[in-house]
Amino acid sequence: MDFGKNTDAQFMLLAGFIIGTGLVITTVMLNSLLFEGNMAVEAGNELSKDEIANLIMITQDEIRKAYKNSTDPGQNVSLKFNNFSNQMQNFSSNLSKIYAMYGESINVSWDIERWKSNQYANFTENGMAGGRPDWSVVEGVNASSVSIFRFTNTTFSITGFRIEARNSSNYTVWSGEFNSSGYKITNTTGTSYGNVSGQSIDLNSTSYYFKQSIPPGPVSLYFINGNNAYGKFQIQGTANGRTFYRERHFIINSTLSYYTSRLRANFTIPFSVPW
Amino acid sequence: MFDEKGQLHTLEGVASATILLMVMIYAIDATSMTPLTASTSSLRVESELQTLGQDIFNVLDYSEANYTSKLKYDIINWNGTEYIYDGSKYVEVGNATSQNNLNNNLTNILSSTLVKQGIAHKVELTYLINSNNKTVPYTGSIIYAGAPSNNAVIVSRKIVLQDTDNVAATIPDIDPSSNLFNIVDIRLVMWRM
Numbered sequence: 001m002d003f004g005k006n007t008d009a010q011f012m013l014l015a016g017f018i019i020g021t022g023l024v025i026t027t028v029m030l031n032s033l034l035f036e037g038n039m040a041v042e043a044g045n046e047l048s049k050d051e052i053a054n055l056i057m058i059t060q061d062e063i064r065k066a067y068k069n070s071t072d073p074g075q076n077v078s079l080k081f082n083n084f085s086n087q088m089q090n091f092s093s094n095l096s097k098i099y100a101m102y103g104e105s106i107n108v109s110w111d112i113e114r115w116k117s118n119q120y121a122n123f124t125e126n127g128m129a130g131g132r133p134d135w136s137v138v139e140g141v142n143a144s145s146v147s148i149f150r151f152t153n154t155t156f157s158i159t160g161f162r163i164e165a166r167n168s169s170n171y172t173v174w175s176g177e178f179n180s181s182g183y184k185i186t187n188t189t190g191t192s193y194g195n196v197s198g199q200s201i202d203l204n205s206t207s208y209y210f211k212q213s214i215p216p217g218p219v220s221l222y223f224i225n226g227n228n229a230y231g232k233f234q235i236q237g238t239a240n241g242r243t244f245y246r247e248r249h250f251i252i253n254s255t256l257s258y259y260t261s262r263l264r265a266n267f268t269i270p271f272s273v274p275w
Numbered sequence: 276m277f278d279e280k281g282q283l284h285t286l287e288g289v290a291s292a293t294i295l296l297m298v299m300i301y302a303i304d305a306t307s308m309t310p311l312t313a314s315t316s317s318l319r320v321e322s323e324l325q326t327l328g329q330d331i332f333n334v335l336d337y338s339e340a341n342y343t344s345k346l347k348y349d350i351i352n353w354n355g356t357e358y359i360y361d362g363s364k365y366v367e368v369g370n371a372t373s374q375n376n377l378n379n380n381l382t383n384i385l386s387s388t389l390v391k392q393g394i395a396h397k398v399e400l401t402y403l404i405n406s407n408n409k410t411v412p413y414t415g416s417i418i419y420a421g422a423p424s425n426n427a428v429i430v431s432r433k434i435v436l437q438d439t440d441n442v443a444a445t446i447p448d449i450d451p452s453s454n455l456f457n458i459v460d461i462r463l464v465m466w467r468m
Binding site: 007010011014015017018021050054055057058061062065066069083086087090091094095097098100101242244245246275 | 279280283286287289290293297329332333336339340341401403410411412430432433434435437449450452453454455457458460
């Protein structure tokens with residue numbers, strides 16, 4: 001055998017090396033292909049949950065501001081609906097100019113029929129009849145600081161609506177139950193009954209023992225069976241060292257329409273006013 | 276004529292060239308990671324930055340009923356000056372010796388989050404102006420930090436200003452006929468250095 005001239009083994013080694021290299025290159029290319037193929041193309045152009053939340057928040061703020069501006073003392077009552085709609089119209093048209101920078105289109109519309117016909121909000125969490133009936137209105141309240149605790153234009157069903165003040169141990173230190181025939185107040189010293197005169201209830205008045213009977217320490221105010229009542233409520237005082245405001249008159253539905261070249265979304269949300 | 280040496284040399288050349296090519300690609304990939312380089316790992320970095328930026332805005336833009344959020348407060352009080360981070364504070368661009376540093380809710384949270392993690396950032400504000408009887412967007416810079424990298428992440432937050440907010444003179448009232456003052460879009464641009 002002529003070992004000096006036989007190159008078969010060299011060929012085999014080279015072929016093996018080239019096949020191995022080819023396999024590595026093919027695998028890397030296939031990996032890149034699969035990776036790119038599964039990338040969400042233009043996913044960044046879709047509306048993220050943060051953008052939706054921001055859009056809802058600024059619409060809510062604007063509806064509440066427009067309602068407040070048009071109903072503030074000193075404003076022309078007969079023009080309140082026009083003033084509200086004018087401000088909302090300006091908001092909608094200017095907002096679309098901001099969204100246009102991103103190649104997006106937005107339209108905001110609103111429905112004030114409930115307001116026009118004095119259909120007050122339910123005392124549920126979102127103000128709608130089907131909303132959550134039992135909910136926490138405000139927590140950490142210093143009961144003695146509550147300067148306004150008022151219900152007006154209220155209607156209670158026969159089955160009743162209840163307000164509870166619970167202390168930090170979740171123990172109910174004061175509760176008021178209201179139905180179509182009267183009220184029942186329960187506190188740490190006993191129970192009292194009475195009739196609701198007219199449609200206005202001031203819980204800060206002595207009849208309801210709200211301030212007088214709640215011991216020192218923060219309490220949380222809860223609405224229970226809020227679907228059994230509707231009207232206006234207003235609570236103001238100090239909670240966690242800061243002044244708080246809770247007030248609700250009506251529900252204004254707003255429809256937000258969002259468009260891009262690839263996506264179209266409409267969502268209608270009930271907003272309570274004034275807060 | 277029938278010698279296989281030529282064929283062998285050709286194959287050896289191909290193999291050598293392939294090895295050299297792979298070494299060069301590896302060397303380039305390993306050494307050219309600059310702030311402007313896109314890489315597969317940036318997808319995860321971008322996602323983290325996106326979450327961090329949104330969290331910053333979520334914290335700053337929360338407010339109780341009838342209160343102004345910290346972010347809105349900063350926008351209302353912005354005087355139109357552009358600032359840059361000098362390593363310890365946000366100083367006026369072109370006037371670093373001035374004592375008019377930017378020190379507000381936004382810079383406090385940026386200093387304790389992005390600065391501590393070495394994340395470059397800039398903040399821009401777009402609002403509407405009336406120009407030639409048209410309402411058009413105008414962008415100003417609050418915090419400048421040069422040109423961002425290809426992997427920069429942008430998070431934005433829109434805020435509506437009212438006449439009653441007493442906005443500083445920088446942002447104009449685009450609608451004197453109603454209480455709507457202006458709509459601003461604040462953008463936080465972040466990138467890894």
